[in-house]
Amino acid sequence: MNPFILSILLLSLGLGTTLTFASSHWLLAWMGLEISTLAIIPLMSQHHHPRAVEATTKYFITQAAAAALILFASTTNAWITGQWDINFDLHFFPASMLTMALALKMGLAPVHFWLPEVLQGLDLTTGLILSTWQKLAPFILMCQIMPVNSSLITFLGVTSTLVGGWGGLNQTQLRKILAYSSIAHLGWMILVMQFNQQLALLALIIYIPMTFSTFMIFKTNSSTTVNTLAASWAKTPALTAITPMILLSLGGLPPLSGFMPKWMILQELTKQDIPLTASIAALSALLSLYFYLRVSYAMTLTISPNNLNATTPWRLQTTASTLPLAISATISAMLLPLAPATLALLSL
Amino acid sequence: MTPTHFTISSAFLLGMMGLAFHRTHLLSALLCLEAMMLALFIALSLWSLQLDATGCSTAPMLMLAFSACEASAGLALLVATARTHGTGHMQALNLLQC
Numbered sequence: 001m002n003p004f005i006l007s008i009l010l011l012s013l014g015l016g017t018t019l020t021f022a023s024s025h026w027l028l029a030w031m032g033l034e035i036s037t038l039a040i041i042p043l044m045s046q047h048h049h050p051r052a053v054e055a056t057t058k059y060f061i062t063q064a065a066a067a068a069l070i071l072f073a074s075t076t077n078a079w080i081t082g083q084w085d086i087n088f089d090l091h092f093f094p095a096s097m098l099t100m101a102l103a104l105k106m107g108l109a110p111v112h113f114w115l116p117e118v119l120q121g122l123d124l125t126t127g128l129i130l131s132t133w134q135k136l137a138p139f140i141l142m143c144q145i146m147p148v149n150s151s152l153i154t155f156l157g158v159t160s161t162l163v164g165g166w167g168g169l170n171q172t173q174l175r176k177i178l179a180y181s182s183i184a185h186l187g188w189m190i191l192v193m194q195f196n197q198q199l200a201l202l203a204l205i206i207y208i209p210m211t212f213s214t215f216m217i218f219k220t221n222s223s224t225t226v227n228t229l230a231a232s233w234a235k236t237p238a239l240t241a242i243t244p245m246i247l248l249s250l251g252g253l254p255p256l257s258g259f260m261p262k263w264m265i266l267q268e269l270t271k272q273d274i275p276l277t278a279s280i281a282a283l284s285a286l287l288s289l290y291f292y293l294r295v296s297y298a299m300t301l302t303i304s305p306n307n308l309n310a311t312t313p314w315r316l317q318t319t320a321s322t323l324p325l326a327i328s329a330t331i332s333a334m335l336l337p338l339a340p341a342t343l344a345l346l347s348l
Numbered sequence: 349m350t351p352t353h354f355t356i357s358s359a360f361l362l363g364m365m366g367l368a369f370h371r372t373h374l375l376s377a378l379l380c381l382e383a384m385m386l387a388l389f390i391a392l393s394l395w396s397l398q399l400d401a402t403g404c405s406t407a408p409m410l411m412l413a414f415s416a417c418e419a420s421a422g423l424a425l426l427v428a429t430a431r432t433h434g435t436g437h438m439q440a441l442n443l444l445q446c
Contacts, residue, residue, distance in 0.1 A: 027392075027407055034414045041421050050432040054441045057425045061377055064418055065367055068384045071411070072360050075391045079353050079398070117444040 001046050012039035013133065020137035025084050026074030030067060033105070033137055037063045040134065043126050055121025059130075062104060062114040069101035070141075086144050095148040099156070102145075105138040107179075108156050108186055109163035116167070116179040124224070127175055128215040131182050132208045139189070139204060143197040153194045158280055160187025165287025172226050174218050177291055178211065181250055184288045191281055192265040195272050198346040203261035210258060210332040213246045216325040220318075226295055230304035234311050239325075244296035245333040251289035257335035260342070352394060359387035374429060374436050378422045385415035 016036030023029040037060070045056040077094035078084050090098065100111065107115035119127050146153075164184025171177045185207045193200040217239060218224065221232045233240045249258035262285065269278035298304075335342070349357075363383035370377045392408040426436060433440040 027410065031410065031414055034418060038417055038421055041425070045425070045428060048428070048432065051443050053425070053428045053432045054443050057374065057429050057441065058444075060422060060425055061367070061381070064381055064422065065364065065384075068360075068381065068388065069364070071388050072357075072384070072391075075388060075395070076353075076357065078395065079391075120444045 005042075009039050009043050012036075013043075013129070015039075017133065017137045021140055024086050026071070026078075026086060027084065029086060029137075029141055030071045030074070033063075033067050033070065036134060036137060037067065040126070040129065043129065044122055046126075047123065051121040052123075055118045058114050058121075059118045062118075066101045066104040069104070070098060073097035073101060086141070090145060090148060092149065095145060096152055098145060099142070099148060099152055102138045102142045103156055103190075106135055106142070106186055107183055108190060109159040109183060110156075112160065112163060112183045115183060116171075116176045119175045119179040119182075120173060122175070124175070124215050124219045127178070128212060131178060131211050131215070135182075135186070135204070139200075142190070143193060143200060146197060147194050150194055153190060154274075154277055157187045157191030158277060158284075160184060160190065161281050161284040162287075163187075165284045165290075168288060168291045171291065174224050174226065174229070174295070177226075177295065178214060181288060181292075182211065184284070185250075188262065188265055188281065188285075191277065192268050196268050199261070199264050199268055202264060202342065202346055206257055206261050206332070206335070209328040210246060210250050213325060213328040213332050214243075214250065216328065217243050217246065220320070220322075220325065226298045229295065229299040230302075231306065231310065232299055233303055234306065234313055235315070240300050242329055242333070244300050246329055247292040247296045248289075249332050251292040252285050253289070255336050256333050257331065260336055260339050264343070352398075356387055356391040356394070359390075360384050363387060370438065372437055372439075374426055374438055374441075377438075378419070378426060381422065382415070382419055385411075385418070389415070 013036055016032045016034070016039060019032030019035060020029050021032075023032060041056055041060055044059060045053050073094040074084065076097070077090050080091045080094065081088070104111040119130060122130065161184050164180045164182075164187055167183070168177050168180030171180065185203065189200045189203045189207075192203070218229075220236060220239060221229060223229045223232065232243075245256060249256035252258045252262040254263075262282075266278050266282060269275070269281070363380045363386075366380035366383065367377055370380065389408050389412055392404075392411055395407065396402060396404045429441070430436050
């Protein structure tokens, strides 16, 4: 893509999210969401491949509908309470509508159906932007409207973790696996958001490097299915050895960083006296762990049959920068000992 | 709920039902999206009458500007879909199931 257009689009993407972060009026928050949607549309369809165009169309329709619903809910709230300020508590009915609209924006179950297909149609870089950056603005709005309609939020959270676990079980396409992983992680964040927004923020902050690492690993291997990952042991053996750490961190296993948000969330849910919800969430994490383990099994734990020429390729120095992946892989695997400091930084 | 509020809410919700349950054409989905935006525009326009204040008269204009941009993006995507998929029918958008 023309570098000027690319920079305009990326800066607009940043502008949209920043606008939503900085706003205290619902109209401005809506405008920020619209700007980020409009900015990512050309990025998604830049390859003009039928699958990319289809993914862009589906993304556009869902995000436009969700944004319109957000504006409608805030207008209804203004008509009922007279307040446009985000910091003021919402009336019950617009609050529920707003929660469902933000859930549609983020891709929470039961309105998650667009996410696997849209992510499947994109190339890995745009998919990365969609999974990480585009989740920030609706997440922040969701944090600011809490506490609202506890049963709805718990329902969204538990359904998302279960759907994220079960939906990913039958997938061989890596982008769909990451889509269901995103649904499950957002479910965990929503569960704790009604009690402690800082913990939800912690979960998001840990989730972003993990997802970034997985997308970068798949990009380095240029692979979009589990089967093509099987040849990576010959191409990049170091990366093949690190990938299970990242995937198991996504699954939430100690002693990796991914355990930190899950541990803190389970602790908070137990303190709030809903151990049943905590148990269901913990058991659904088992489902997600299964397909992360399947990916690492195919990639690292087994060596796939290969002809002799492919097992010893020339390992030339790559021109692509490996520093971002190095940093994010370290963060997503080794941050657990820093848990007390991280929690202190988030003023818990 | 005042009659005005009811009218605007029902207009929006009818548009949303049309968007959710459209069956054949992508264009009808875009039209329902525009209907939702129109209902919101009227709601915001009547808001300044509701408050007897002129300070919030810019809100519908801003909203209209964004909704126009969104509509044009939607139409561009309709054209792109027609180019890659051959039709504007929703059932053609089935490539991403596997």
